[in-house]
Amino acid sequence: MSILVATLWRVSRLPVPAPLDELLRLLGSAATPLALICLGGVLPSLGALAPDAGALIGTVLKLVGCCARLGDRPLRASA
Numbered sequence: 001m002s003i004l005v006a007t008l009w010r011v012s013r014l015p016v017p018a019p020l021d022e023l024l025r026l027l028g029s030a031a032t033p034l035a036l037i038c039l040g041g042v043l044p045s046l047g048a049l050a051p052d053a054g055a056l057i058g059t060v061l062k063l064v065g066c067c068a069r070l071g072d073r074p075l076r077a078s079a
Helices: 004-012 017-045 052-068
Strands: none
Touching: none
16 A cells, blocks of 8 residues: 555655655664664564574674684774
């Protein structure tokens, strides 16, 4: 339904009212964090968070590899 309404709105070339545009931007920016929260809430019930030896070894190796590569260089934010 929303795809049809958006298509008709786009074809009609009507401007989107500022309050509606702001609301849609806020909802759009909140979609990914909310999806991750929902996914995190479901994973324990699926048993997906049980420790796995392969995952633990991979995590440790990545952590060691990253630390070895960075060495003692400080992390700097790019401007």
